[in-house]
Structures are given as C-alpha cells and as structure tokens.
Amino acid sequence: MAKSQKKKKQYNRPTPAAPVPNPSTQRSPEKAANNGSLILVAGFVVVLFLFWYYHLLVLNQMTDLSNGLAMPDQMVGGYSVGHIEALRQAMDADAVGQLNYVHKTAGLLFPLFLALVTMLAVNINTSRGVGRWILWAVPMLFAVVDLWENRAVDALFTGALEPAAVSLASTLTTTRWILLFATAAILFGVLIASFVRTFREKWELSKKGLL
Structure with missing residues (x-):
C-alpha cells in the first residue's frame, strides 16, 4: 500500500535587513577635521x-614683592649672581612661596598647553x-x-647660593x-x-561653480 507522502511546506526565512547607518553617528574625515579644528x-x-x-600679569605683579626687581623667568637674556642675591634680600619667605606656587600652577599649565596645542596643530595640518x-x-x-627651569629657579632661593646653580638656571x-x-x-x-591652503581650495571650487 503506497503511503501518501505529505509535501512539507518549506518556509524561507526572511533575510535580516542590513542595519541602516545613522548619518548623525558616522564620522567622516571632514567631520573629524572640523572637530579637531x-x-x-x-x-x-x-x-x-x-x-x-x-x-604679563602674575610675574609682573611679583615685582611688588621684590622691590621692583624682575623675576628670573622674565629675563630673556639671563641673569647674574648679583641679581639673584638682590632678589633673595628683597623677597621674604612669603614672596618666595608665592613664586614657587606660581611655578606649580600657571608655570606648569602654560608650557604643557602650548606644547599640546602646537603638536595638535602640526598633527592636523601636516602629513606624516x-x-x-x-x-x-x-x-x-x-x-x-x-619645567626644568621652574625647578632650577626655585632652587636659587633655598640654601646657599652657588654660581653654578645660577649659571644653570640662567641658561635654562x-x-x-x-x-x-x-x-x-x-x-x-x-x-x-x-588658512591659506583652505582659502585657495575654496577659491578654486568657487571658480568652478562647486560652492
């Protein structure tokens, strides 16, 4: 007796649709460059x-605590042992502590920020x-x-004053x-x-009517 064979219905599973990228979350090179800028x-x-x-502000105000003598950090051409001796006589412990505090705050942040910003500008605008x-x-x-100079200058106001230490700090x-x-x-x-490169690129595009 022949058995009737039931045909099995075959169901085709729907292929999952590919996720549609969200334009707001895509990171294009232009967007990355704009964020970096x-x-x-x-x-x-x-x-x-x-x-x-x-x-221009803090180090200039420090002269009020040193009888008008400039702080070593401001002296582009360096300084002598005589200038440091005069500063040591004019500045009391509170003034020296204030200079040390300035070195640990603004004197720390300025070189780090300048170095990082400059390196970022180079990274964005120059090729590898x-x-x-x-x-x-x-x-x-x-x-x-x-940062080394900050420590060297602070060391000039503690202990005996040595010409070699002054020479090192002045050189730094x-x-x-x-x-x-x-x-x-x-x-x-x-x-x-x-800026010049971007201006030229936009100028060329404007002449071609692409802007």
Missing part, C-alpha cells in the same frame, strides 16, 4: 590666556613623516626645558625663551599655512 581653536584661546596671565616629528620635537623640548631661562619663540613660530606658521 574646534579643539585647536579652543586650545589656542587657552594658551593665549595662560600666556597673558603668567607672563620626518618633518612632522621635527616640528613635534620643538614644543616637546620647550615643555621639558620650561634663555633656552626656554628661544624654544618658546620657536614653538610660537611653528604654531602660527602652521595655522597660517592651513
């Missing part, structure tokens, strides 16, 4: 503020290669020398200013070059 602008503003606060590393080396070296101060000018030149140079 916004961070760069904010960092640049912070650096300008810290420079004003540290060099030896040139980028060279441009990175200057702000990194500036930060190291600046002069080197620090040279590296500061070089770092600022790199930062402004990279930003100006980026």
